Amino acid sequence: MCGIVGYIGDKKASDIIIKGLERLEYRGYDSAGIALVNGVLEIKKGKGKVANLKKMVRDHPMNGNVGVGHTRWATHGAPNDINSHPHVSKSGNIALVHNGIIENYVTLKKELQSKGHTFYSDTDTEVVVQLIEEIYQNGKDIDFEQAVQLALKQIVGTYGLAILHEKEPDQIIVARKGSPLLIGVGEGEMFIASDASPIVEHTQKVVYLDDGEMAIINKDGYEVKTIDDVVLTKEVHELSLSLEEIEKKGYPHFMLKEIFEQPESIADCLRGRLDLENNTIQLGGLVDVIDQLTDAKRLIIAACGTSWHSALLGEYLIEHLAKIPVEVEYASEFRYREQLIGEGDVMLVISQSGETADTLAALREAKERGALVLGICNVVGSTIARETHAGVYTHAGPEIGVASTKAFTAQVSVLIMIAILLGQKRNAISEDYATKLIQELNRIPQKVKQILDNGDTLEDMAKLFTYAPNFLYLGRTYNFPVALEGALKLKEISYIHAEGYPAAEMKHGPIALIDEMMPVVVIAATDHTNDKMISNIEEVKARDGRLIAIAGENNEAVTDLAEFSSVIPETLDCLTPLLTVIPLQLLSYYIAVNRGCDVDQPRNLAKSVTVE
Numbered sequence: 001m002c003g004i005v006g007y008i009g010d011k012k013a014s015d016i017i018i019k020g021l022e023r024l025e026y027r028g029y030d031s032a033g034i035a036l037v038n039g040v041l042e043i044k045k046g047k048g049k050v051a052n053l054k055k056m057v058r059d060h061p062m063n064g065n066v067g068v069g070h071t072r073w074a075t076h077g078a079p080n081d082i083n084s085h086p087h088v089s090k091s092g093n094i095a096l097v098h099n100g101i102i103e104n105y106v107t108l109k110k111e112l113q114s115k116g117h118t119f120y121s122d123t124d125t126e127v128v129v130q131l132i133e134e135i136y137q138n139g140k141d142i143d144f145e146q147a148v149q150l151a152l153k154q155i156v157g158t159y160g161l162a163i164l165h166e167k168e169p170d171q172i173i174v175a176r177k178g179s180p181l182l183i184g185v186g187e188g189e190m191f192i193a194s195d196a197s198p199i200v201e202h203t204q205k206v207v208y209l210d211d212g213e214m215a216i217i218n219k220d221g222y223e224v225k226t227i228d229d230v231v232l233t234k235e236v237h238e239l240s241l242s243l244e245e246i247e248k249k250g251y252p253h254f255m256l257k258e259i260f261e262q263p264e265s266i267a268d269c270l271r272g273r274l275d276l277e278n279n280t281i282q283l284g285g286l287v288d289v290i291d292q293l294t295d296a297k298r299l300i301i302a303a304c305g306t307s308w309h310s311a312l313l314g315e316y317l318i319e320h321l322a323k324i325p326v327e328v329e330y331a332s333e334f335r336y337r338e339q340l341i342g343e344g345d346v347m348l349v350i351s352q353s354g355e356t357a358d359t360l361a362a363l364r365e366a367k368e369r370g371a372l373v374l375g376i377c378n379v380v381g382s383t384i385a386r387e388t389h390a391g392v393y394t395h396a397g398p399e400i401g402v403a404s405t406k407a408f409t410a411q412v413s414v415l416i417m418i419a420i421l422l423g424q425k426r427n428a429i430s431e432d433y434a435t436k437l438i439q440e441l442n443r444i445p446q447k448v449k450q451i452l453d454n455g456d457t458l459e460d461m462a463k464l465f466t467y468a469p470n471f472l473y474l475g476r477t478y479n480f481p482v483a484l485e486g487a488l489k490l491k492e493i494s495y496i497h498a499e500g501y502p503a504a505e506m507k508h509g510p511i512a513l514i515d516e517m518m519p520v521v522v523i524a525a526t527d528h529t530n531d532k533m534i535s536n537i538e539e540v541k542a543r544d545g546r547l548i549a550i551a552g553e554n555n556e557a558v559t560d561l562a563e564f565s566s567v568i569p570e571t572l573d574c575l576t577p578l579l580t581v582i583p584l585q586l587l588s589y590y591i592a593v594n595r596g597c598d599v600d601q602p603r604n605l606a607k608s609v610t611v612e
């Protein structure tokens with residue numbers, strides 16, 4: 001989704017900003033732009049990739065040491081040159097970039113039009129820059145900073161904003177409500193960005209802005225205050241991100257790199273948390289809340305996208321191992337319906353980015369009603385991580401590919417650990433079973449590696465299905481969420497229509513679609529439902545569906561029936577999702593590459609969905 005980067009210092013701002021925008025490309029976007037102050041305000045922007053913007057700047061260099069850049073993911077108005085950010089005020093003196101949505105922009109626009117303002121774009125953003133100028137020019141004894149504050153008070157909606165003024169060339173003003181922004185603190189130079197990836201090569205020191213805060217930044221420092229002008233002292237955090245982690249390391253795509261990183265990312269997630277001698281689980285982030293969690297009468301898990309699939313797996317795992325009833329909610333639905341949650345309840349939110357607007361809103365609703373809110377996040381210091389009472393980091397490392405892979409397996413690993421921990425605390429599982437689970441969980445990274453080492457079969461298989469118009473994915477119990485995730489991966493990056501279904505539910509609709517053109521991926525790796533799965537496979541076969549099986553290595557009853565098989569090492573039933581999802585990730589990846597799709601930045605998608 002939209003990205004912001006800015007620089008103020010002594011260096012050539014355009015170089016730093018363009019490089020920063022390239023680092024933000026992974027978030028998903030459709031146009032890019034830059035504004036610099038160099039005596040006058042200079043703007044370059046346009047539809048398409050950062051590479052186009054880079055060419056514009058190469059052909060007509062921009063000088064200056066202060067500026068802001070933006071990648072836009074269209075919400076209001078088509079992705080075209082005019083709607084791209086930065087947007088400029090009527091006088092041409094003020095420029096700004098914006099992430100988020102201004103909900104009352106229609107009302108504000110009408111008011112401004114009645115005062116003689118002309119609007120060039122279809123965006124909600126342009127209202128902000130015109131409003132600031134209107135207040136600045138017509139207010140009595142109002143300086144620029146105050147004009148920004150007064151404008152922000154009139155805005156309803158969400159924003160991460162970075163604002164330049166031609167006549168105040170020594171500062172950038174930023175503000176946050178609902179869309180993340182951070183300040184990178186350098187020596188004699190400052191950076192701003194919507195996430196840490198453009199900053200990490202310049203400084204490890206960052207200040208995270210919270211909602212309702214703004215900052216006035218110049219090259220030697222910054223002042224953070226509320227929009228009501230109360231000056232704040234903010235903690236300076238040390239980034240744990242390294243530059244190496246956000247580069248491709250020789251892989252053609254970030255997604256492939258991240259798929260192949262899973263043996264290490266799962267191991268990193270488990271590290272220090274599995275006590276293999278005493279067969280217990282240590283989750284430091286939950287220590288303070290463990291009694292309340294153990295005694296919970298029910299647990300609500302809210303998330304979006306791939307994280308929602310993890311949540312669904314969490315339900316199967318926690319109900320099976322800890323015997324706590326679990327409800328899984330799409331965060332976007334939870335926030336707008338009757339919320340029967342309150343004191344004594346526990347909500348767990350799951351988010352790779354820790355910034356998803358709907359997930360954040362769900363947690364705030366639950367928190368406001370007195371529930372204990374816990375998080376499973378990947379991005380350290382993210383808003384969700386900061387706003388939850390307690391939680392567990394997945395430690396999967398930065399995930400750049402828009403389609404989530406290693407974050408999913410890390411989330412599932414955390415959920416398995418939580419389920420075992422609660423199962424032990426509640427005496428809901430035998431010590432013998434807990435021991436088996438913990439010891440086997442420790443072997444999972446090696447088994448993932450085994451699957452990846454044999455990935456060539458999937459590359460060959462992908463060639464045969466590259467032009468299939470539809471795919472069906474079927475799974476049962478723990479592998480039903482994996483079927484959903486497999487289908488999501490394929491549609492996200494290859495644009496093939498794909499559906500995931502509980503295998504038996506197929507008879508209630510999707511079976512009508514099955515013919516000799518329909519690839520059906522069956523995930524048959526769960527022992528206690530294997531016979532049932534075999535019946536479903538026979539049903540597909542009887543209708544000439546093209547059967548692809550993801551099956552356990554000794555599951556010949558399934559592999560003999562399938563046209564193609566990808567075999568996974570044996571493991572305990574409830575751990576199979578950590579293995580079965582790997583061939584599905586690879587299959588989607590190879591199909592998307594064969595179709596010439598932009599794997600890391602699929603059309604219309606965003607990595608971090610900061611608008612609802």
Ligand code: G6P
Nearest residue numbers: 305306307351352353356404606
């Ligand atoms: C977007 C991403 C998905 C992700 C979802 C939820 O749609 O493209 O990969 O699963 O958001 O994101 P979160 O960061 O909350 O896990």
